[in-house]
Structures are given as C-alpha cells and as structure tokens.
Amino acid sequence: MATLDIPNQYLEVGPIVVTSPTTRCGTTLAQRLLWSSDNAFVYGEEIGHQLNNLTDQFLTVIRYCEVNEAELDDGFRRALAGAMDDWRPGLAPPAEIMLKAWISTYYQLPATLAAFGGAIGRPLWGFKWPACPPRMLSAFLALMPRTRIIYLVRHPAEALKSAKARRFVKNTQEASSFCQTWAENLQAALPLRSDPRVLWLRYEDLLAEKERAVADIEAFAGVRGIRMEAFGVKVNTFVGDPAEGHSPTQYIVPAALTEAELDAVALHAGALASELYPEEKWDIA
Numbered sequence: 001m002a003t004l005d006i007p008n009q010y011l012e013v014g015p016i017v018v019t020s021p022t023t024r025c026g027t028t029l030a031q032r033l034l035w036s037s038d039n040a041f042v043y044g045e046e047i048g049h050q051l052n053n054l055t056d057q058f059l060t061v062i063r064y065c066e067v068n069e070a071e072l073d074d075g076f077r078r079a080l081a082g083a084m085d086d087w088r089p090g091l092a093p094p095a096e097i098m099l100k101a102w103i104s105t106y107y108q109l110p111a112t113l114a115a116f117g118g119a120i121g122r123p124l125w126g127f128k129w130p131a132c133p134p135r136m137l138s139a140f141l142a143l144m145p146r147t148r149i150i151y152l153v154r155h156p157a158e159a160l161k162s163a164k165a166r167r168f169v170k171n172t173q174e175a176s177s178f179c180q181t182w183a184e185n186l187q188a189a190l191p192l193r194s195d196p197r198v199l200w201l202r203y204e205d206l207l208a209e210k211e212r213a214v215a216d217i218e219a220f221a222g223v224r225g226i227r228m229e230a231f232g233v234k235v236n237t238f239v240g241d242p243a244e245g246h247s248p249t250q251y252i253v254p255a256a257l258t259e260a261e262l263d264a265v266a267l268h269a270g271a272l273a274s275e276l277y278p279e280e281k282w283d284i285a
Contacts, residue, residue, distance in 0.1 A: 004062070004099060006143075010107040013114045014146025015051075016042060016126030016221050019137065021185035022178060023130045024162035025154035026203035031128040032233065033214065038225035040124035041117055048129025051109060055139050058106045065095040072098070110144060124222060131181065134188035141197060148221050151189060154203040155277060156182045156269035160261065161254035166237055167245030175261040179268035186272055202276070207231075 018030045034042040065072065073094045078086070092098060117125035126148075140147045156179050163169045169178050192198045199220045206213045214226050240246025257265070265273075 004103060006103055006107075010103070010111060011145060013107065013110045014144040014148065015110060015113075015140070016040065016124060016223075017048075017132065017137065017140060017147060017149045018042060018126065018128035018152070019132040019149065020130045020152040020154065021189065022156075022159055022163070022182045023168060024159045024166065025130060026152045026206060027128045027130045028236065029203075029206070029230070030150055030152055030201075030217075032230045033217065033226050034126070034221070034223060036227040036230045037124075037218075037223045039122055040126070040221065040223045041120070041122035042125070043113075043127040045127070045129050047113070047127040048132065051127070051140075052129075052132070052136055054106060054109060055136060055143065058102055058143070059139060061098060061102045065098055069095040106143070131185060134185060134192065137189065137192060141192075141195065145197075147197060149192065149195075149198045150217065150221070151192070151198060151200050152203050152206070153186065153200065153276060156273050157257065157262070157265045158204075158254070160265060161257060162236070164257070164261070165245065165252045165255040167243075172258070172260040172264060175257075176264040176268055179264050183269040183272050186276075204277075 016034065018027045018034070020027050031042045031044070034040045072092055075088050075091055076094050079088065079091055093101075113125050114123075117123050130152075137149055141149070159182065160169060160175060160178055163178055164175070169175050193200050199216065201213065201216070210228065210231055214228065217223060218226060234249075234251040237250060237252045238246045239248060239250055242252060245252065
C-alpha cells in the first residue's frame with residue numbers, strides 16, 4: 001500500500017468492530033453488551049457494509065495511483081501545457097491530488113460517526129459485522145490504526161444449528177458452504193490474534209465466564225459500565241413466522257442437525273474446531 005499523508009485527526013478515528021467467521025456466532029450479544037455501556041455505541045451491519053464499500057473503493061484508487069502514477073502525472077502535465085495529440089479518455093489530476101481527495105472522502109464517514117458519538121455522550125463507537133472478510137479487517141487496521149476488533153468464535157456445529165433455525169441454511173449443500181466459510185475465514189483471521197488491537201473471544205467462554213469476559217472487553221476497548229443484564233435478553237431474529245426463520249418472541253431455538261449436516265461440520269470445519277476447542281468433547285448431534 002502506498003504511503004499516505006493522512007492528517008492526524010483522521011488517524012485518531014477508529015471503530016470497535018465486532019465480527020466473527022460466519023453469522024450466528026454471538027456478535028449481536030457482544031453488540032448489545034457494548035451499547036449497554038456508559039460510553040460506547042455500536043451500530044449494526046449497515047454501517048459495516050457501507051464502510052466495506054468505501055474501503056474497497058479507496059483501496060482500488062490507492063492501487064490505481066500506485067500503478068499509474070507516472071502516466072497520470074504526465075498526462076495531466078501534457079494536457080495542462082496544451083498538448084492535443086494523444087488519446088487520453090482517463091485524464092485525471094496528478095496521483096497526489098487524487099489520493100488527497102480520496103483521503104478526505106474516505107475518512108468523512110468514520111470521522112462524522114466519531115463526532116456524533118461524542119455529541120451524544122458515547123465517544124466510543126463501532127459496528128457489528130459478522131463474517132467480515134479478514135482482508136477487510138486488515139485494511140481497517142491499516143487505514144484506521146486505532147481500530148479495535150472483537151473477534152467472536154463459536155463452535156461450527158453450534159453456529160450451524162442457529163443458522164439452520166434462522167433459515168440461513170436450508171439444505172446439506174448450504175450447510176457445507178456455511179462450514180467451509182467458517183473454516184476459511186477463521187484460518188485467514190488467525191494471524192490477527194497476535195495483534196494487540198484484536199480481542200479473540202470464544203462465544204462459549206463469553207457465556208460461561210460472563211464477569212471475566214466483560215472485564216476483558218472493557219479493558220480492551222476502553223468501555224465502562226457494561227450492564228450484565230444484557231445477558232438475559234434473548235433476541236436473535238425478527239418477529240414473524242418460524243418457518244421463515246423468525247419468531248413471535250424474537251427468539252428462535254437452534255435446530256438439530258442431520259447426520260449429513262454433522263458430516264459437513266466434520267469434513268469442512270472439524271480439524272480447525274478441534275484446534276480451537278481442544279479441551280471439549282462436543283455433543284454436536
């Protein structure tokens with residue numbers, strides 16, 4: 001990535017990103033805990049998708065300028081001098097000016113959300129985005145060095161049970177795809193565990209050791225006053241028909257897995273699950 005001249009006020013901006021290898025890994029609970037605090041507010045997935053699109057476009061411009069800097073600068077210089085003898089449909093400002101414009105554009109979203117958070121008494125802000133691609137997490141850390149990532153890991157069989165109940169997974173082929181995504185995203189995210197800006201947290205430990213886990217989250221993210229009663233709220237879907245993955249109470253019970261689905265867990269995610277849960281003998285039936 002090119003060396004960018006980023007103003008200090010933008011480098012001070014960094015979200016708390018709550019993510020996981022797939023959906024149904026506990027990001028909603030972590031989000032609820034954080035927004036129950038005294039000084040943080042964590043938005044939902046829409047902000048994650050918007051920042052993803054903006055980051056992708058910014059990275060594309062950075063790469064374009066890196067590769068084409070000499071041509072961009074020469075084309076602008078020639079046109080400014082009055083040259084008319086060449087075909088330049090992509091005529092643009094010099095690469096330095098392009099990057100300066102995009103730096104200003106890119107940081108407006110996080111800077112505005114940070115300012116808004118301060119105005120409402122929640123100076124720490126962020127968003128939850130399950131299954132955020134690890135390459136995007138790395139980009140957030142590079143472009144916004146004060147980013148903090150809370151990475152929730154849940155056993156793939158348990159995540160699959162929840163995804164099946166939610167109707168995100170409707171057949172064995174989709175179960176295989178879900179488990180493969182879990183393993184691929186998790187494998188790609190493993191190098192981030194050594195970064196002090198990343199808190200790696202098993203969902204099962206969050207539930208089993210609530211007070212310790214909350215203390216770890218508060219210390220890691222600078223959050224104060226998380227309300228423990230957030231653990232007692234069971235909301236994991238919309239109000240509606242269970243056949244559509246919804247529930248009249250907004251809570252849907254995880255579904256049992258078939259033998260074929262259990263085989264999919266073992267085939268696509270079993271090895272990595274065994275590494276991450278070495279002390280457990282999981283009853284995944």
